[in-house]
Amino acid sequence: MGRLIPLRLSFTLVLASAPAWSAQAASPSPTPAPSASPNPSATQTPTPSPSPVPSLSPSPEPTPELASLLALADDHYSRRAIGTIDGVARPEEVEAAIGLYRKALALAPRDIEVLAKLMRALQFRGAYTGLELEEKKALFDEGRKLGQDAVDRLEAEAKAARGLSRIEALRLVKGAPALYLWTAFHWGEWGLARGKFASARSGVASRLRDLGQTVVDIDPLFEDGAGYRILGRLHSEAPRIPFITGWVSHEKGLQYLRRAYQVAPHHPVNCFFLGEGILDHEQEKKDEAVRILEQCAAEAPRADMLLEDSHYTTQARRRLDELKGGSPPPV
Numbered sequence: 001m002g003r004l005i006p007l008r009l010s011f012t013l014v015l016a017s018a019p020a021w022s023a024q025a026a027s028p029s030p031t032p033a034p035s036a037s038p039n040p041s042a043t044q045t046p047t048p049s050p051s052p053v054p055s056l057s058p059s060p061e062p063t064p065e066l067a068s069l070l071a072l073a074d075d076h077y078s079r080r081a082i083g084t085i086d087g088v089a090r091p092e093e094v095e096a097a098i099g100l101y102r103k104a105l106a107l108a109p110r111d112i113e114v115l116a117k118l119m120r121a122l123q124f125r126g127a128y129t130g131l132e133l134e135e136k137k138a139l140f141d142e143g144r145k146l147g148q149d150a151v152d153r154l155e156a157e158a159k160a161a162r163g164l165s166r167i168e169a170l171r172l173v174k175g176a177p178a179l180y181l182w183t184a185f186h187w188g189e190w191g192l193a194r195g196k197f198a199s200a201r202s203g204v205a206s207r208l209r210d211l212g213q214t215v216v217d218i219d220p221l222f223e224d225g226a227g228y229r230i231l232g233r234l235h236s237e238a239p240r241i242p243f244i245t246g247w248v249s250h251e252k253g254l255q256y257l258r259r260a261y262q263v264a265p266h267h268p269v270n271c272f273f274l275g276e277g278i279l280d281h282e283q284e285k286k287d288e289a290v291r292i293l294e295q296c297a298a299e300a301p302r303a304d305m306l307l308e309d310s311h312y313t314t315q316a317r318r319r320l321d322e323l324k325g326g327s328p329p330p331v
Contacts, residue, residue, distance in 0.1 A: 069103055070117070078304065087311060094124050094129065119143045122139050126143075144187045197241070205245050224267045225263030225267070231252075234248075234253070236250060250277075276289075
């Protein structure tokens with residue numbers, strides 16, 4: 001029987017390029033990965049991010065007060081890893097950021113980008129600051145509700161848009177990929193807090209599948225292949241329960257994880273998830289998995305993602321040490 005692995009779908013699935021979405025710039029253009037579809041073996045040319053255009057759910061130009069709040073919140077968030085000890089961050093900076101993002105959202109309650117920043121900060125607070133389980137549940141529950149309400153609103157607007165497909169309509173919404181991404185993160189973390197099988201039975205896996213697929217459909221290169229990461233990790237880790245998650249496929253999971261790796265081969269999460277996936281589901285390719293995990297372990301954490309990147313490089317070293325039969329280093 002294979003090793004049981006926690007279904008770690010969020011934490012830093014796409015945090016590695018967090019500054020990119022805040023400006024909603026077009027995604028970087030690494031070696032293009034084929035656009036995902038329900039059949040991950042299909043190959044297409046990915047659709048690049050469209051230039052910003054008027055939104056279905058328009059956000060007004062930020063007022064000076066809103067711009068000031070966001071700048072101050074972003075500054076606090078950028079200092080979130082200061083004082084980290086043994087992978088646990090001090091909460092003061094991210095708490096300050098959360099408070100300011102809440103104020104900003106109160107000024108602009110329909111601003112998708114402001115909401116996504118708040119959800120990003122809530123996720124970091126829940127995942128990296130040493131909260132107890134019930135405290136985590138409360139944060140992730142808030143995040144999933146905030147995100148899902150906004151997703152439901154955008155879906156209704158996209159359905160009502162004339163002359164556009166659902167995805168064409170969503171591509172016109174500034175900040176939509178980040179919203180769907182962070183909503184998936186909070187659903188995933190909330191589900192983890194409840195337990196893998198309980199989450200699957202309550203439909204969390206299906207929600208993650210649909211949110212991840214939407215990220216891919218809007219922009220397959222967004223946040224270094226984040227949609228592929230979600231889909232790949234989901235198929236790789238979720239329990240296969242008849243009539244509930246019968247669609248889960250380890251084969252598809254590896255295909256999606258390879259796509260994420262193709263988009264951004266030096267992204268620590270892409271490396272770690274693919275290396276683990278190969279070890280768990282294609283053990284005959286162990287040498288490839290070891291090579292990828294060694295690459296992950298050697299990646300230097302980026303200055304703006306020190307804690308998140310270090311988490312995965314440490315996990316890669318632990319897995320490699322396990323494979324060599326040694327004692328894993330402390331977490």
